Amino acid sequence: MKYKSGTNFPPDTPEQLGVLLLNLGTPEAPTPSAVRRYLAEFLNDPRVVEVPRPLWWVILHGVILRIRPARSAKAYRAVWTDRGSPMLEVARRQAAGLQERLLTRVGPRVRVALGMRYGQPSVLGALEQLRDAHVRRLLVLPLYPQYSATTTASSFDAVTDELSTWRWLPELRFVNQYHDEPGYIDALATSIRAAWATHGQPDRLLFSFHGTPQRYFTAGDPYHCHCHKTARLVATQLALPDDRWLLAFQSRIGRDEWLQPYTDQTLKAWAQSGIKHVQVIAPGFSADCLETLEEIAVENRDAFLAAGGEQYHYIPCLNDLPAHLDMLAGLVQRHTCGWPERTAGGTSCLHRQVAAASNQSASAAVPVLPGRVASGLLAGK
Numbered sequence: 001m002k003y004k005s006g007t008n009f010p011p012d013t014p015e016q017l018g019v020l021l022l023n024l025g026t027p028e029a030p031t032p033s034a035v036r037r038y039l040a041e042f043l044n045d046p047r048v049v050e051v052p053r054p055l056w057w058v059i060l061h062g063v064i065l066r067i068r069p070a071r072s073a074k075a076y077r078a079v080w081t082d083r084g085s086p087m088l089e090v091a092r093r094q095a096a097g098l099q100e101r102l103l104t105r106v107g108p109r110v111r112v113a114l115g116m117r118y119g120q121p122s123v124l125g126a127l128e129q130l131r132d133a134h135v136r137r138l139l140v141l142p143l144y145p146q147y148s149a150t151t152t153a154s155s156f157d158a159v160t161d162e163l164s165t166w167r168w169l170p171e172l173r174f175v176n177q178y179h180d181e182p183g184y185i186d187a188l189a190t191s192i193r194a195a196w197a198t199h200g201q202p203d204r205l206l207f208s209f210h211g212t213p214q215r216y217f218t219a220g221d222p223y224h225c226h227c228h229k230t231a232r233l234v235a236t237q238l239a240l241p242d243d244r245w246l247l248a249f250q251s252r253i254g255r256d257e258w259l260q261p262y263t264d265q266t267l268k269a270w271a272q273s274g275i276k277h278v279q280v281i282a283p284g285f286s287a288d289c290l291e292t293l294e295e296i297a298v299e300n301r302d303a304f305l306a307a308g309g310e311q312y313h314y315i316p317c318l319n320d321l322p323a324h325l326d327m328l329a330g331l332v333q334r335h336t337c338g339w340p341e342r343t344a345g346g347t348s349c350l351h352r353q354v355a356a357a358s359n360q361s362a363s364a365a366v367p368v369l370p371g372r373v374a375s376g377l378l379a380g381k
C-alpha cells in the first residue's frame with residue numbers, strides 16, 4: 001500500500017493529545033564520521049542552504065564534508081559529556097519536564113514525544129510513537145523562540161514530509177514562534193538578574209543569536225526582527241539603558257554576508273575599546289549546545305580576554321529551568337485551546353463542558369474533567 005497505517009485501536013480506545021517537541025539535532029558521537037553524517041543531512045536541507053542543488057552538491061561533497069567534520073568533531077569533543085551531546089541531554093529533560101507538567105495541568109491523555117530535525121531521535125520515530133499511542137490531535141512545538149525558515153520551517157517540512165506518507169492524519173497545529181511570550185521574556189530576565197547577583201552588573205550585556213545569511217532576511221525571513229524584539233523586551237524589563245546592551249549574531253559560516261553585527265567582532269572591538277566586563281546570553285537557543293558551550297563560553301571568551309577584557313561571563317540557556325518548562329506548558333495549553341475531544345458517545349466540544357463546569361462552581365478555577373483531555377481549555381495556566 002502506498003500510505004502507512006499504525007496500530008489498529010478498538011473503537012472505544014481514548015484518543016490522546018500529542019505534543020511533538022522538536023529541536024535541531026546533534027551528531028551521535030564527537031567523531032569525524034558521525035559529524036560527517038550529521039552535517040551531510042543538515043547541510044543538504046534546502047531550507048538551510050539556499051543554493052542551486054547541483055552546485056551545492058559539488059561544494060558540499062567535494063569540499064565541506066571533507067574538511068569540516070574533523071574540525072567540528074574536535075569542538076564537539078570539548079563539550080561532550082558521559083551522557084552524550086549536551087543538546088540532546090537537555091532536550092530529554094525538557095520533554096520529561098513538559099510531560100510531567102501537562103499531566104498535572106491537562107490530564108492523563110496527553111503525550112509528549114521528542115524529535116530531532118537531523119539525526120536521532122528522528123522526527124519519524126517520534127511521530128510513530130505518538131501515532132501508536134493513539135494521538136489524534138497533534139501540536140508541533142519547535143524549540144526555536146524566533147521564527148526562521150532555516151529552523152522553524154525546516155521542522156515543518158520534516159513533519160509534513162512524514163505525514164504525507166500516512167493514511168490517517170491527526171489534526172495538526174504548529175507553533176510558529178514565541179519570541180515575545182511574556183513567560184519567556186521573564187525567564188530570560190530572571191537568568192540575567194541571577195548572573196548580576198553572582199558577578200555584578202557588567203559594562204555591557206550582549207544578546208547573541210545564531211546568524212543566518214543576510215539575503216534570507218532581505219527575502220522576507222522575520223528572524224532578524226524577532227531577535228531584536230526579544231532582546232528589546234528583555235532589556236526593557238531589566239531597565240537597561242541603551243548603551244549597556246547590544247544584539248549580535250554568531251556562528252557565521254562561509255564567505256557570504258550574514259546578519260550583523262557579528263558576535264566575535266563585537267566582543268573583540270569592545271575589549272579593544274576598554275570595556276572590561278561583559279556578560280553574554282544566547283536567547284535563541286532553548287538548550288545549551290555546541291554553539292553556546294564552545295563558541296560563546298570558550299572561543300569568544302578567550303578572544304575577549306586576549307584583546308584586553310577582564311571579566312567575561314556566559315549566562316546559560318533556559319534549558320530545563322522550571323520557569324522555561326512552565327512557559328512551554330502554558331504555550332501548549334494556549335495553542336491547543338478549543339480542540340474538541342472525541343468521546344465514546346461522539347464528538348463533544350470541551351469548551352462547552354468547561355463552561356458548564358465553571359458555571360457550577362462560582363470560583364471558575366481550573367476545571368477538573370476526570371478522564372478527559374482538557375488540553376487547551378485550561379489555557380493561561
Ligand SMILES: C=CC1=C(C)c2cc3[nH]c(cc4nc(cc5[nH]c(cc1n2)c(C)c5CCC(=O)O)C(CCC(=O)O)=C4C)c(C)c3C=C
Nearest residue numbers: 024025026027048072087148150151210212253289290291
Ligand atoms: C550553514 C548554514 C547554517 C544556518 C543558516 C544555520 C542556522 C541556524 N542554526 C541554529 C542552531 C544551531 N546550529 C547548530 C550547529 C550548526 N549550525 C550550522 C550551520 C547553519 N546553521 C552548522 C554547520 C552546525 C554544526 C556545527 C558546526 O559544524 O559548526 C547548533 C548546535 C547543534 C549541536 O549539536 O550542539 C544549533 C543549536 C539556528 C537557531 C539557526 C537559525 C536561526
Ligand SMILES: [Fe+2]
Nearest residue numbers: 210211251291
Ligand atoms: Fe546552526
Ligand SMILES: [Fe+2]
Nearest residue numbers: 251290291295
Ligand atoms: Fe559554531
